[in-house]
Amino acid sequence: MSAPIIEIDGITKSFGSFKVLDGLSMKVMPGEKLALIGPSGSGKTTILRILMTLERIDGGHIHVEGEQLYHVTRGDDLVPADERHLAKMRQKIGMVFQLFNLFPHKSVIDNVTLAPMLTKGVARAAAEKRAMELLDMVGMADKAKSMPSQLSGGQKQRVAIARALALSPKIMLFDEVTSALDPELVEEVLNVMRRLAEETDMTMLLVTHEMGFAHDFADRVLFFDRGRIVEEGKPDDIFRHPKQERTQTFLRKIIAAGHRV
Amino acid sequence: MEWDWNFVWQIMPTMLQGVKITIIATLLGSALAAVIGLVIALLRRSPNRIVSRSVGFAAEFIRGTPLLVQLYFIFYVLPDIGILLSPLVAGVIGLGLHYGTYTAEVYRAGIDNVPRGQWEAAKACNLGPTQTWTHIIMPQAIPPMIPALANYFIAMFKETPLLSAITVLELMNQAKSIANSNYRYIEPITLVGAFFLVISLCSVFLLRWLERRYGRIES
Ligand SMILES: Nc1ncnc2c1ncn2[C@@H]1O[C@H](COP(=O)(O)OP(=O)(O)O)[C@@H](O)[C@H]1O
Numbered sequence: 442m443s444a445p446i447i448e449i450d451g452i453t454k455s456f457g458s459f460k461v462l463d464g465l466s467m468k469v470m471p472g473e474k475l476a477l478i479g480p481s482g483s484g485k486t487t488i489l490r491i492l493m494t495l496e497r498i499d500g501g502h503i504h505v506e507g508e509q510l511y512h513v514t515r516g517d518d519l520v521p522a523d524e525r526h527l528a529k530m531r532q533k534i535g536m537v538f539q540l541f542n543l544f545p546h547k548s549v550i551d552n553v554t555l556a557p558m559l560t561k562g563v564a565r566a567a568a569e570k571r572a573m574e575l576l577d578m579v580g581m582a583d584k585a586k587s588m589p590s591q592l593s594g595g596q597k598q599r600v601a602i603a604r605a606l607a608l609s610p611k612i613m614l615f616d617e618v619t620s621a622l623d624p625e626l627v628e629e630v631l632n633v634m635r636r637l638a639e640e641t642d643m644t645m646l647l648v649t650h651e652m653g654f655a656h657d658f659a660d661r662v663l664f665f666d667r668g669r670i671v672e673e674g675k676p677d678d679i680f681r682h683p684k685q686e687r688t689q690t691f692l693r694k695i696i697a698a699g700h701r702v
Numbered sequence: 703m704e705w706d707w708n709f710v711w712q713i714m715p716t717m718l719q720g721v722k723i724t725i726i727a728t729l730l731g732s733a734l735a736a737v738i739g740l741v742i743a744l745l746r747r748s749p750n751r752i753v754s755r756s757v758g759f760a761a762e763f764i765r766g767t768p769l770l771v772q773l774y775f776i777f778y779v780l781p782d783i784g785i786l787l788s789p790l791v792a793g794v795i796g797l798g799l800h801y802g803t804y805t806a807e808v809y810r811a812g813i814d815n816v817p818r819g820q821w822e823a824a825k826a827c828n829l830g831p832t833q834t835w836t837h838i839i840m841p842q843a844i845p846p847m848i849p850a851l852a853n854y855f856i857a858m859f860k861e862t863p864l865l866s867a868i869t870v871l872e873l874m875n876q877a878k879s880i881a882n883s884n885y886r887y888i889e890p891i892t893l894v895g896a897f898f899l900v901i902s903l904c905s906v907f908l909l910r911w912l913e914r915r916y917g918r919i920e921s
């Protein structure tokens with residue numbers, strides 16, 4: 442068995458006096474598709490944001506591909522990582538946000554080419570060629586010259602996925618990428634993610650309330666409550682035969698709220 | 703006293719000379735204020751508390767004291783410590799510094815207006831701090847700021863007569879010296895008013911246009 446690509450070891454995170462994560466540990470294997478589910482406020486987004494280095498941790502350790510994410514060794518000591526180390530580690534990870542966060546002043550194709558050109562020194566022609574391939578994959582090639590404001594939510598999110606893929610990350614984080622969409626636009630984004638899951642060996646962490654999609658997409662489902670993993674297992678086990686009462690209650694509520702399982 | 707058109711034509715070249723200096727002072731002062739405002743706004747965001755606090759204090763101090771006093775200080779007091787400036791240079795520095803503390807607030811608001819998600823997307827795209835500022839944040843922050851900045855530049859323009867206090871030969875100063883040597887005030891001072899009015903009106907039209915042109919950019 443190969444080594445985990447992500448290893449989270451006893452991390453803690455507080456906002457003010459509110460402890461969101463309290464000694465969370467988990468492992469993710471290379472290529473694994475992981476669904477993080479759980480009630481709102483249980484810390485799912487915070488975990489993804491920590492992996493993307495948008496939040497610092499207060500304690501514990503994270504390894505990505507065997508390398509410390511937030512620490513570097515200096516001599517015999519483990520010291521907090523500097524910006525250079527974080528920038529290096531970030532290359533391994535991409536993120537798609539709930540509210541798309543496209544760059545509104547840049548055209549669709551410029552959104553996708555910007556980071557490869559700036560951070561990897563890719564020439565414009567090469568960056569645009571690759572961007573068009575990615576836009577084609579997410580079904581947005583015909584909108585390459587459009588501005589984000591001219592797109593629907595579903596289209597924006599597909600561009601955002603292409604933008605994240607342009608940096609060829611090994612790990613992709615998806616934070617409720619369909620929650621801000623009108624119901625009729627959800628499927629087009631989920632289809633893109635299905636393709637990604639099938640056609641790439643990227644490691645994918647997905648926070649979602651789309652239980653049906655999580656069931657089909659994930660190799661493993663983690664149920665979170667109050668910053669802890671309450672239950673984890675194969676999608677069938679979690680969704681059809683949840684053992685923990687909190688998982689059962691959560692799934693009942695979410696089905697009552699109209700989500701398919 | 704009768705209005706004398708002959709006198710008007712006679713003094714016109716000198717007055718236009720003054721208009722030219724007034725416009726130059728305003729343009730240079732605006733450019734300087736735009737740069738100083740940006741520098742202040744960025745330094746005030748510095749994670750280093752000492753830097754952000756002291757820049758903040760200095761900016762409050764400059765904004766809280768009259769421009770006239772600052773002009774006197776730059777032109778008449780700085781020479782005591784060996785800094786000799788020509789009147790126009792001293793005037794432009796005074797205008798730029800004073801209005802820079804105002805434009806800093808415009809920059810601050812413009813920068814704060816860029817959603818947090820843009821910073822996060824930039825980070826997720828692995829852009830460095832400088833790349834984030836120049837490619838993501840400023841291009842979004844600046845267009846909505848332009849009308850507010852232009853407003854300050856028009857206000858600055860109307861305050862340029864203060865430069866006469868440090869012997870800059872701008873419009874007001876030219877008018878005063880014409881008046882004093884000819885014992886006639888009505889034509890030069892009326893012309894000053896007329897010039898300011900015309901230029902102000904033009905600027906207001908420009909401002910309206912800028913406001914239409916640079917409404918916010920939507921996300
Ligand atoms: N920047 C922040 N400042 C203060 N509290 C926060 C911040 N981010 C998240 N929280 C709090 O942390 C808890 C977990 O948030 P989050 O990770 O977004 O949960 P989830 O994604 O599972 O809904 C919530 O109670 C939220 O209010």
Ligand SMILES: [Mg+2]
Nearest residue numbers: 485486487617
């Ligand atoms: Mg969330």
